[in-house]
Amino acid sequence: MIRDITIGQYYQTKSVIHDLDPRVKLMGTLVFIISLFLGKNVWLYLGATAFLAMVIGLSRVPLKFIIKGLRAVVVLILFSTVFNLFLTEGEVVLTIWKLQITKEGIYTAAFMVVRLMYLIVGSSLMTFTTTPNHLTDGLEKGLGFLKIIKVPVHEIAMMMSIALRFIPILIEETDKIMKAQMARGADFDNGGLIKKAKAMVPILVPLIISAFRRANELAMAMEARCYHGSEGRTKMKPLKYKKNDYIAYIVMFAYLAGMIAIKVLRPGMI
Amino acid sequence: MGIVKTENLTFEYIRRDENDNVEGINTAVDNVSVEFKEGEFIAILGHNGSGKSTFAKHINALVMPTEGSVWVDGMDTKDDDKVLDIRQTAGMVFQNPDNQIICTLVEEEVGFGPENIGVPTEEIWERVAKSLEAVGMTKFRNASPNKLSGGQKQRVAIAGIVAMKPKCIILDEPTAMLDPSGRKEVIRVLHELNEKEHVTVVLITHYMEEVIDADRVFVMDAGKVVMEGTPRQIFTEVERLKSLRLDVPQVTELAYELKKAGLSIPSGILMKEELTASLLKLV
Secondary structure: OHHHOOOOOOOOOOOHHHHOOHHHHHHHHHHHHHHHOOOOOHHHHHHHHHHHHHHHHHHOOOHHHHHHHHHHHHHHHHHHHHHHHHHOOOOEEEEEOOEEEEHHHHHHHHHHHHHHHHHHHHHHHHHHHOOHHHHHHHHHHHOHHHHHHOOOHHHHHHHHHHHHHHHHHHHHHHHHHHHHHHHOOOOOOOOOHHHHHHHHHHHHHHHHHHHHHHHHHHHHHHHHOOOOOOOOOOOOOOOOOOHHHHHHHHHHHHHHHHHHHHHHHOOOOO | OOOEEEEEEEEEEEEEOOOOOEEEEEEEEEEEOOEEOOOOEEEEEOOOOOOHHHHHHHHOOOOOOOEEEEEEOOEEOOOHHHHHHHHHHEEEEOOOHHHHOOOOOHHHHHHHHHHHOOOOHHHHHHHHHHHHHHOOOHHHOOOOHHHOOHHHHHHHHHHHHHOOOOOEEEEEOOOOOOOHHHHHHHHHHHHHHHHHOOOEEEEEEOOHHHHOOOOEEEEEEOOEEEEEEOHHHHHHOHHHHHHOOOOOOHHHHHHHHHHHOOOOOOOOOOOHHHHHHHHHHHO
């Protein structure tokens, strides 16, 4: 079950989206996130849905694979739905015992679910279609201007990409440790919240120790291969904007402009 | 001077208690003076804790000697300005394939080293193609390292070092975590590199089968080099190897026992064919 987490993984295939410059994809993700927070309006969400559907279609990442990534956040989504449903004030539609469901509550809950799901799908689409190394390059170049104020952009980007590479390895390790502890009689499924939380300790301790050991070995392997920061480093795949990248920028900003127009023209919820 | 030379190399781990007082000193490498010539295939044998890994890290300037010196291609590892040149001359492959792969694509992984030493973009691509070819992993250049078998991962790690065009490759128990077929793959690739590209190979291992084809073998115990010679010379001394907690290849042991039982066969037999031939002579 723990292997189902697909957030942060790379999905290998050939597509227009995969070939885009990582800076374009980073910007696109940002634009998409901003557009989701423009307001609560059905038309806005329809617009976002259309845009997302288009990108998913172009990326050729199977829908099943994307939806698998959502499973990890089901609890979060349920939480926000319940709270929004019962705690929003407004026109009462239904009363169960002391709890009231309002019309506004239903709308807000629905919007929140969609917003959360789109946020996750939108940002995981970026990692599905961009190799971590590429992503690092994009961040490094896109945020390069921060170097002037002494932000270690390269180092931060490198750390991020390594973290991403180790996600599947650490997940596999968690699985292994869980099985090893289960074989010794550990029980992760029964008991209350506190008991379950306590049961996590024998998983986390070995996991953290082994993560440190891995980090140490990896650092040594990187040093052995002459890694010494960004100074004097060349790129195997240097970033260069191509025709498609400019087109993507145009599409992206047309989308944002369209969304803002909707927001201005239709201020209500529907 | 050979490609790697050490003189009176000593390395001590200092153990401290909680108050930073010296509790004891472990001598991991003890007064080792060796010289490897360019193009040689060197094997270093020793059981766990014999100091062979610490010795290997000295050649790559990852560890500095407590006493004595190490020269790689004439450069002293204590010279701070030469560290990058040394690491480029003597590349190192580690034991755990998962913990030394940095990138998520095989070709990017192989290109990581050349990127670090500032090779121009086009040349990186050439080197990556060539190195992957040399280890027979061209087919997997666009795969994720997570999806490869242990032997394949180790071959990618070797390609990553080969792409830096080192004169010498040091491998610290590269096969310890592999299955037998993965082990064979890696050793075959190493011999090919040694023969075709004339790369000096320093293989650190505790599997006897892997050192049979080496040019010279060093046996380490408690930080010291206790035996040195060709594989045949080393494996003649079955009893001594056993006292060092090392096994000999099965064939060698069988031949040794047969000889001890009174058969007149030569000592230091390494191959099945040799044993069969010498046994047939007796009939």
